[in-house]
Amino acid sequence: MAGDRPRTQINAWQPSVPGIAEVFHAHFTEHAYPAHTHDTWDLMILDDGSVDFALDRRRHGATTGTGSVLLLPPGVLHDGRTVTESGFRKRVLYLETTVLPERLTGSAVDGPVIGDARLRQRIHQLHESLRHAGDAFEAESRLSFVRERLHFHLDALRPRPPGREAHRLAAGLRELLDSRISSGLSLRQAAAVLHAHPTHLIRCFKQTYGLPPHTYLTGKRIDRARRFLLDGRRAAEVATAVGFHDQAHLNRHFTRHVGTTPARYAVTSTEPRS
Template sequence: MAGARPRTKISAWTPPVPGITEVFHAHFTDHAYPAHVHETWDLMILDAGGVDFALDRREHAISGADSVMLLPPGVPHDGRTATESGFRKRVLYLDTGVLPEGLTGGAVARPVLRDALLRRRIHQLHTALGQPGDAFEAESRLSFVAERLRRHLGTWRPREPGREANRLAAALRDLLDSRTAEGVPLHEAAALLHAHPAHLIRCFGQAYGLPPHAYLTGRRVDRARRLLLAGRRPADVATDVGFHDQAHLHRHFTRHVGTTPGRYAAGRPRDSR
């Protein structure tokens, strides 16, 4: 029917990333949330529209492309659309391993953060979460989002890489090289190397000029090239080198090499005897 309002659309899933209990994308036209609480932190960005909400009985509003909403666990809040066309939002529900409950007071005092860099980093995190097989990248991006949130809550100042940078970077590179196919979660690498995840990523970037998830992807693409030229099928190569599936290999291989795995393999010379 002409002029009808768009229907509600929802997408939700639990990603394989420690600290994120749920990813929730929604387009609401007239939905209103009753007062409720979460056990987790509620981190939201808007892609369209605006939202009015009350947190701990104080009224707030969020709109615009550079704003972020952070609601703490255990504190009552509600929400409703502030525009006739509704709103489109992307939400991450974060457990208290990412942000401890002790930071609740700062979030209650200022739940709307106007920070274009933080908003962009959250968008990049959502993009990684939407790609099967990119959990290592998503975990890396989450560490920087959490760090930025802690800065807003007044409890964190990132440490710049010092004398230990090259040592930590080399140790992480060796770890990634030894586990290229199976991979290593960022939190496990940080525990093994006794470094904060974000600091470990900074040290690696300073030493090698790219983040560790990009380094790992490049190593996997290099291995895929060798196997493809040896006559292996792209579908088998994908899982052998550590990609989630053939589509995951196709996406990264094309970006790195400029052609698809199938075309790359087809270009190798054949024995003419």
């Protein structure tokens, strides 16, 4: 019965990641988008169901489970509608033209449905990092790889593997991160200082040290947090002192790294009294 169908659910926010104008998660059962345009790129993955849409007056479709990604360019007329009674669930990133230039519009119009499971996984990981305000450095890193993969499809640009410069760039980035453990820095800032493309910089770092820079920075913050907690400082104070967004952000990463919460760690690590 129509009355038993799930109601429309929407969650939208503006993250503090340069190039992402909006994050939009939705479950639609009956809604149909009228023909419209955006000033941004519309990068969508489906989590459930199927969708039918027209782009520049040509109809297309996409279904969950095919590893497909939908990319709608700015300024091009499009609509969208459900295909089945259960509707569809989608996650969308509205990307500014600083991420993808408008000159790639023609390629996107020719093929708005991209069958690339690897790209879809990267977009999923980006959405996961965008759920937490304190993970902007990770989100920016993941966005750079999404951007690179989209350029591969639209512009036939292949990434350059790390060369002899890898160790120099990696060491330079590690020095920057070590000097900004509490204050942090953006990937864009690091790339500008080291005169390197963001994704190339990340690849050089991972090749040299075995982990991506955002993971390295989180580990350094956790190490500093452990020392502060053992000194008797409160978890809420420690969180901001070492560069986490808030105490919940510290708790999430600390528990994953150490296996217990900061508060329990401080208690269980106290030396026994005689």
